Amino acid sequence: MSTPGFRSFSPALQRFFVATVVNMIGSAALFGFVLIYFHEIRGIPLDRAGLAVGAMSFTMVLCTPTAGWLSDRFGARRALTAGCLVSIVAGSLYAVVDSFPEAIGVSTLLGIGNALWFPSQAALLSLIVKPEERPAVSAFQRASLNLGAALGGVLGGFLVSGETLRSFQWLFAVNVATYLVFLGVLPGLPAGRVHSDVPRADRPGFVEVLRDRFFVRLLGTDVAIALGFGFLFAFMPAYASQLGIGKATIGVLFMFGAASVVLTQIPTLRWVSGRHRMTSLAIMNVWFVAAFALMLITPHVGLWIAIVAIAVAQVLGGFGEAVLGAVRQPLTSDLAPPELVGRYFGLSVMVFQGCMGLANTVGGIVMDRSLSAVWLIPFAASLCGVAGTLTLRTRIPAHVAISA
Numbered sequence: 332m333s334t335p336g337f338r339s340f341s342p343a344l345q346r347f348f349v350a351t352v353v354n355m356i357g358s359a360a361l362f363g364f365v366l367i368y369f370h371e372i373r374g375i376p377l378d379r380a381g382l383a384v385g386a387m388s389f390t391m392v393l394c395t396p397t398a399g400w401l402s403d404r405f406g407a408r409r410a411l412t413a414g415c416l417v418s419i420v421a422g423s424l425y426a427v428v429d430s431f432p433e434a435i436g437v438s439t440l441l442g443i444g445n446a447l448w449f450p451s452q453a454a455l456l457s458l459i460v461k462p463e464e465r466p467a468v469s470a471f472q473r474a475s476l477n478l479g480a481a482l483g484g485v486l487g488g489f490l491v492s493g494e495t496l497r498s499f500q501w502l503f504a505v506n507v508a509t510y511l512v513f514l515g516v517l518p519g520l521p522a523g524r525v526h527s528d529v530p531r532a533d534r535p536g537f538v539e540v541l542r543d544r545f546f547v548r549l550l551g552t553d554v555a556i557a558l559g560f561g562f563l564f565a566f567m568p569a570y571a572s573q574l575g576i577g578k579a580t581i582g583v584l585f586m587f588g589a590a591s592v593v594l595t596q597i598p599t600l601r602w603v604s605g606r607h608r609m610t611s612l613a614i615m616n617v618w619f620v621a622a623f624a625l626m627l628i629t630p631h632v633g634l635w636i637a638i639v640a641i642a643v644a645q646v647l648g649g650f651g652e653a654v655l656g657a658v659r660q661p662l663t664s665d666l667a668p669p670e671l672v673g674r675y676f677g678l679s680v681m682v683f684q685g686c687m688g689l690a691n692t693v694g695g696i697v698m699d700r701s702l703s704a705v706w707l708i709p710f711a712a713s714l715c716g717v718a719g720t721l722t723l724r725t726r727i728p729a730h731v732a733i734s735a
Contacts, residue, residue, distance in 0.1 A: 355479025381695020399677020488582015560689025
């Protein structure tokens with residue numbers, strides 16, 4: 332397989348990837364340390380702080396189906412623009428949060444922004460490129476997200492290493508600035524809207540999506556994937572802080588997982604080409620099983636051994652995410668009719684973010700009582716993910732079964 336290089340994409344798409352890197356620097360800096368901010372800076376109890384962070388994901392669960400419909404109805408670029416504007420307002424308000432109700436409120440607002448952002452950007456990329464280009468575009472997008480996450484994790488760790496309110500306020504200012512950069516490249520992209528001569532009342536909707544029995548079953552296996560991501564990446568900084576690991580070191584640990592995706596995403600794209608997609612997704616869950624097996628030992632060993640174990644677990648999770656970028660998003664694009672692509676991605680994001688919210692909420696509650704029990708949840712989920720994806724191997728439609 333000849334994998335397209337960065338220069339093979341249009342200038343507008345190149346600018347989109349660069350802006351994605353910049354945007355993710357700010358988002359990773361915020362997401363990696365907001366639970367610490369609520370708990371350690373604003374004094375919100377850990378279980379409530381976890382619930383406040385999870386409110387963002389739970390809001391996305393409620394809003395992403397509507398956001399997918401808006402993307403299909405008005406165009407993916409417009410929905411993406413709206414998501415950026417709402418996220419800019421929410422990011423600014425984080426700096427002045429000082430109570431649990433306010434933390435819930437600002438997280439909910441950011442959840443609305445992200446609900447508009449995630450399905451619409453996936454739909455936009457799916458609609459503006461040829462079907463055979465989708466795996467490469469998805470891989471470059473995932474690499475861009477993780478390059479930004481790697482840089483953002485390190486930047487966030489060093490910004491908040493002083494553990495003061497002012498240092499976190501600088502972090503939130505960086506997040507807002509990166510959204511402004513992303514917003515600036517959107518006018519140069521196609522609208523991402525499918526025109527139809529069919530009367531609006533007769534156009535397909537969510538009923539048709541739910542009739543796709545394989546896709547609905549696939550959403551069930553996404554639960555394991557999303558719990559793995561939520562615990563290993565979003566929840567890890569708060570867990571590491573409870574172990575006594577410094578904020579700057581946490582930022583570097585966060586970088587390990589993201590950097591491993593950047594370094595392996597294009598080789599992984601070549602590796603999955605011609606392979607059965609469900610087998611590849613099962614292997615992805617195996618990487619997460621191995622990662623959580625390592626995380627299970629971290630409460631019972633010395634601090635430096637725990638740091639090494641977390642770093643290796645992040646790398647293993649990064650290997651899994653590289654498979655996800657090369658397989659899962661292109662699979663949704665190939666399953667979805669063009670006029671329903673926003674709704675397909677809306678439901679995918681809904682499941683994913685619901686489990687991300689559970690990771691933060693349940694993780695905070697469990698960790699408040701036992702460091703040892705936290706990692707049993709995603710470990711068991713990933714084992715189920717291996718079995719679930721292999722079960723779907725015989726159910727996947729033949730025309731989408733093999734990676735391009």
